[in-house]
Amino acid sequence: DEFDGPSIKTDIPGPRSKELLRELNSLSTTHEVQFFCNYEESKGNYLVDVDGNVFLDIFMQISSLPLGYNHPALLKVLNDPANLSTLVNRPALGNLPPADFPLRVQNSLIAVAPKGLTNVKTMACGSCSNENAYKAIFMWYMTKQRGGAPPSPEELETCMYNKSPGAPDLTLMSFTGAFHGRTLGCLATTHSKAIHKLDIPSLDWPIAPFPQLKYPLEEHEAENRAEERRCLDQVHALFREYTSAGRPVCGVVVEPVQAEGGDNHASPEFFRELRAITKEYGAAFLVDEVQTGVGVTGSWWAHDLWQLDDPPDIVTFAKKMLGGGYFHTEEFRANSGYRIFNTWLGEPSKLAMCEAVVKTVQEENLLENVRQAGSVLLDGLKHLQTKYPTQLENARGLGTFIAIDCKGGDAHRNKILTDLKRKGIQSGGCGERTIRCRPALIFQPHHAEMVVNAMDEVLAEQA
Amino acid sequence: DEFDGPSIKTDIPGPRSKELLRELNSLSTTHEVQFFCNYEESKGNYLVDVDGNVFLDIFMQISSLPLGYNHPALLKVLNDPANLSTLVNRPALGNLPPADFPLRVQNSLIAVAPKGLTNVKTMACGSCSNENAYKAIFMWYMTKQRGGAPPSPEELETCMYNKSPGAPDLTLMSFTGAFHGRTLGCLATTHSKAIHKLDIPSLDWPIAPFPQLKYPLEEHEAENRAEERRCLDQVHALFREYTSAGRPVCGVVVEPVQAEGGDNHASPEFFRELRAITKEYGAAFLVDEVQTGVGVTGSWWAHDLWQLDDPPDIVTFAKKMLGGGYFHTEEFRANSGYRIFNTWLGEPSKLAMCEAVVKTVQEENLLENVRQAGSVLLDGLKHLQTKYPTQLENARGLGTFIAIDCKGGDAHRNKILTDLKRKGIQSGGCGERTIRCRPALIFQPHHAEMVVNAMDEVLAEQA
Ligand code: FES
Numbered sequence: 001d002e003f004d005g006p007s008i009k010t011d012i013p014g015p016r017s018k019e020l021l022r023e024l025n026s027l028s029t030t031h032e033v034q035f036f037c038n039y040e041e042s043k044g045n046y047l048v049d050v051d052g053n054v055f056l057d058i059f060m061q062i063s064s065l066p067l068g069y070n071h072p073a074l075l076k077v078l079n080d081p082a083n084l085s086t087l088v089n090r091p092a093l094g095n096l097p098p099a100d101f102p103l104r105v106q107n108s109l110i111a112v113a114p115k116g117l118t119n120v121k122t123m124a125c126g127s128c129s130n131e132n133a134y135k136a137i138f139m140w141y142m143t144k145q146r147g148g149a150p151p152s153p154e155e156l157e158t159c160m161y162n163k164s165p166g167a168p169d170l171t172l173m174s175f176t177g178a179f180h181g182r183t184l185g186c187l188a189t190t191h192s193k194a195i196h197k198l199d200i201p202s203l204d205w206p207i208a209p210f211p212q213l214k215y216p217l218e219e220h221e222a223e224n225r226a227e228e229r230r231c232l233d234q235v236h237a238l239f240r241e242y243t244s245a246g247r248p249v250c251g252v253v254v255e256p257v258q259a260e261g262g263d264n265h266a267s268p269e270f271f272r273e274l275r276a277i278t279k280e281y282g283a284a285f286l287v288d289e290v291q292t293g294v295g296v297t298g299s300w301w302a303h304d305l306w307q308l309d310d311p312p313d314i315v316t317f318a319k320k321m322l323g324g325g326y327f328h329t330e331e332f333r334a335n336s337g338y339r340i341f342n343t344w345l346g347e348p349s350k351l352a353m354c355e356a357v358v359k360t361v362q363e364e365n366l367l368e369n370v371r372q373a374g375s376v377l378l379d380g381l382k383h384l385q386t387k388y389p390t391q392l393e394n395a396r397g398l399g400t401f402i403a404i405d406c407k408g409g410d411a412h413r414n415k416i417l418t419d420l421k422r423k424g425i426q427s428g429g430c431g432e433r434t435i436r437c438r439p440a441l442i443f444q445p446h447h448a449e450m451v452v453n454a455m456d457e458v459l460a461e462q463a
Numbered sequence: 464d465e466f467d468g469p470s471i472k473t474d475i476p477g478p479r480s481k482e483l484l485r486e487l488n489s490l491s492t493t494h495e496v497q498f499f500c501n502y503e504e505s506k507g508n509y510l511v512d513v514d515g516n517v518f519l520d521i522f523m524q525i526s527s528l529p530l531g532y533n534h535p536a537l538l539k540v541l542n543d544p545a546n547l548s549t550l551v552n553r554p555a556l557g558n559l560p561p562a563d564f565p566l567r568v569q570n571s572l573i574a575v576a577p578k579g580l581t582n583v584k585t586m587a588c589g590s591c592s593n594e595n596a597y598k599a600i601f602m603w604y605m606t607k608q609r610g611g612a613p614p615s616p617e618e619l620e621t622c623m624y625n626k627s628p629g630a631p632d633l634t635l636m637s638f639t640g641a642f643h644g645r646t647l648g649c650l651a652t653t654h655s656k657a658i659h660k661l662d663i664p665s666l667d668w669p670i671a672p673f674p675q676l677k678y679p680l681e682e683h684e685a686e687n688r689a690e691e692r693r694c695l696d697q698v699h700a701l702f703r704e705y706t707s708a709g710r711p712v713c714g715v716v717v718e719p720v721q722a723e724g725g726d727n728h729a730s731p732e733f734f735r736e737l738r739a740i741t742k743e744y745g746a747a748f749l750v751d752e753v754q755t756g757v758g759v760t761g762s763w764w765a766h767d768l769w770q771l772d773d774p775p776d777i778v779t780f781a782k783k784m785l786g787g788g789y790f791h792t793e794e795f796r797a798n799s800g801y802r803i804f805n806t807w808l809g810e811p812s813k814l815a816m817c818e819a820v821v822k823t824v825q826e827e828n829l830l831e832n833v834r835q836a837g838s839v840l841l842d843g844l845k846h847l848q849t850k851y852p853t854q855l856e857n858a859r860g861l862g863t864f865i866a867i868d869c870k871g872g873d874a875h876r877n878k879i880l881t882d883l884k885r886k887g888i889q890s891g892g893c894g895e896r897t898i899r900c901r902p903a904l905i906f907q908p909h910h911a912e913m914v915v916n917a918m919d920e921v922l923a924e925q926a
Binding site: 016020023024027028029031032033034035036037038039040042047050061062064065069070071074075078079084085086087088089090091092094095096097098099101102103105106110118119120121122124125126127128131132134135138139141142143151155156157159160161162163166167168169170171176181182183184185186188191193194195196197198199200201202203204205207318319322333334336337338339340341342343344 | 492503542
């Protein structure tokens with residue numbers, strides 16, 4: 001009961017969108033608005049705008065809708081009178097949880113907990129998930145340093161004034177091209193676009209190069225291995241450099257695929273060795289699965305594909321989980337109250353929805369669907385890059401987490417995105433010249449074919 | 464249709480709460496859990512727990528519920544089928560807003576915008592509201608510095624590595640005792656409790672002393688004026704010190720009443736002069752109304768009471784507004800896209816609820832109710848501090864935003880809070896030895912009398 005396909009009737013944005021844009025612009029900035037939507041009429045993989053245009057949506061609200069629009073399983077949760085009090089009375093979840101909170105956590109988050117990570121802390125978005133994971137790492141590190149002793153009076157006093165030793169000069173390593181959020185702590189580890197960071201004071205933390213692999217992978221094995229080696233050597237060097245400068249590196253944060261940064265992949269071997277290096281230096285290993293999690297790679301978590309012997313210490317999530325938080329090992333439980341805390345700590349109604357997502361993915365075998373639809377899409381894009389070798393290269397992906405680069409750079413990429421929109425395909429960009437596909441888990445092989453056909457038409461017009 | 468009064472049947476926490484605590488503790492830390500709640504049965508000013516105990520709640524989920532539990536106006540919003548698609552399809556609000564977004568913003572946020580602040584940016588919680596307000600201040604400052612010129616290639620390059628000049632060494636002034644949130648940027652301006660800050664690396668930003676006034680105010684006018692003068696002189700000194708060290712102070716952030724820090728008040732004159740000082744140094748003035756906003760002081764915004772000639776540049780909100788964000792002047796609009804941005808930027812369903820809150824406050828004249836109930840409560844507490852002069856002092860407040868100090872310090876305060884809970888009053892602490900009242904806007908004079916009577920009994924038992 002979706003639409004049969006996209007249908008575009010007006011310019012994008014259409015006249016009604018333009019009118020609403022003017023209204024909104026008098027109250028708030030609107031630089032990023034594409035068009036206004038009719039969410040009531042949107043269905044499954046199809047987004048409807050206020051001018052009656054229907055788009056096949058392969059971007060799904062910046063990769064944040066797991067089951068597309070108005071999925072019956074989610075409508076059922078919100079229509080269930082038993083959930084009404086959960087929706088209307090948002091609690092201070094840390095202090096006064098609802099009766100069903102343990103069971104809800106069990107059925108939603110713990111039901112899909114990464115192997116080896118038995119604990120979870122709920123948060124509200126990707127940024128507070130990462131911010132609090134960073135804090136958990138710093139606290140863990142200092143607790144180890146103290147060897148069981150309580151903090152000193154000097155530590156308790158100096159921290160109040162942002163000074164060492166109470167606010168110690170600890171660091172966290174991130175990678176070039178990374179995106180972990182935009183609040184100040186997260187932003188210190190984000191290095192995807194200048195416009196996100198310009199003018200904002202930051203922290204001098206180590207930044208390692210992320211591998212820049214060549215595609216197709218099978219034709220560049222030796223080169224790519226050398227590139228990953230170069231990056232891992234730099235990780236070693238930064239650990240030594242910062243530690244000898246008295247600025248311990250307490251952890252490393254990494255995305256399984258750098259999403260905002262341009263869909264940059266690295267091999268499972270790279271991540272396995274990165275995990276080993278963090279162990280070697282006594283640092284925590286934090287995997288940010290805010291965009292890669294929840295089945296989009298064909299596994300529930302992208303890092304499942306690395307087959308680690310040692311699980312990560314912390315895995316953060318948000319977006320398609322519908323709320324945020326982080327999984328962690330026993331070792332990373334806060335050692336006393338109010339150290340990892342805020343008023344809301346997420347929201348029980350999001351857990352109720354997450355529970356329905358987890359159940360639907362299992363019942364409808366959606367991971368298998370993702371693998372099938374993803375393979376049709378990736379094969380189609382590979383075919384297009386052969387057909388249009390002056391326009392496209394580097395088709396790559398896992399599951400439906402797929403991207404391709406535009407040879408003509410930023411302008412070329414944006415032209416293709418605009419033309420796709422005119423043909424009723426709502427997609428998105430990342431990095432400098434990349435088109436990324438981030439459909440919902442209900443995106444099927446026949447949708448993939450429509451995307452490939454539309455792109456074929458767009459590319460033919462450019463050629 | 465509330466309860467007639469509190470009713471306590473078991474120990475707090477009761478046996479069912481203890482059982483759930485054990486369950487939850489196997490999945491997540493639980494240091495801060497007080498007891499588990501039955502939100503379905505909770506009503507108005509009364510919170511019901513899973514053991515059937517009924518509390519008169521004057522803390523309202525850390526001051527975050529505007530209309531108490533299960534208010535009909537909010538139930539109506541959530542039961543309205545027209546809102547279902549708003550609840551189920553959370554959009555990337557910056558890119559693809561729903562059709563009713565401009566009208567919703569108008570009827571919820573702009574309808575109560577502080578005088579002179581015509582723009583608003585929606586966010587999801589107090590922390591991202593403050594983090595983004597800080598970023599807006601730094602961007603505004605650097606845009607002024609550039610005098611219309613675009614950023615230099617060097618700035619664009621260095622910011623990617625957290626280095627100056629792209630990530631400049633700018634600072635933001637805050638006050639001792641302040642609380643502005645717990646993400647790293649917010650935490651650099653929070654100075655209420657060591658346990659919030661210990662072990663977390665921070666930024667060397669200026670921290671001015673916040674006035675410590677003596678009560679009753681009318682008996683200590685000269686002393687208090689001198690104390691405020693001392694603090695303002697320090698503000699001047701810090702502006703000069705940091706600026707001459709090449710670390711410009713771009714803004715000052717302040718709460719109208721320091722809430723977590725112990726309900727510390729300052730006079731309208733203090734804030735008026737603080738505003739003038741920020742102007743003098745070309746810095747922004749940010750008022751954090753996350754806890755003081757939404758009518759609790761008897762005015763919609765606490766800073767209304769200062770009668771500023773020059774409005775603040777930015778006012779942040781969250782908690783009782785049900786979502787977060789910040790109001791700002793035209794000058795503080797971001798100058799290009801994706802500088803102030805994140806995936807969700809709040810949530811339209813929270814605006815729908817906020818709209819109902821705004822309407823209910825107006826229709827039911829709740830600001831007047833707050834003033835009346837607050838005056839009964841404050842008078843009652845003043846009477847108690849006269850009756851128990853060895854136990855209580857410094858009763859103070861605006862509207863129902865009321866606090867009183869316990870002479871026996873932390874342990875004494877916690878004993879009173881526990882005893883109050885046993886008598887069915889759910890309240891909270893702040894600062895080192897303060898009890899704070901943060902009831903909903905529907906808290907009435909007869910509820911205030913119950914609180915005073917219960918406290919009288921508790922104090923008599925201690926005496
Ligand atoms: S920082 Fe995550 S919701 Fe505000």
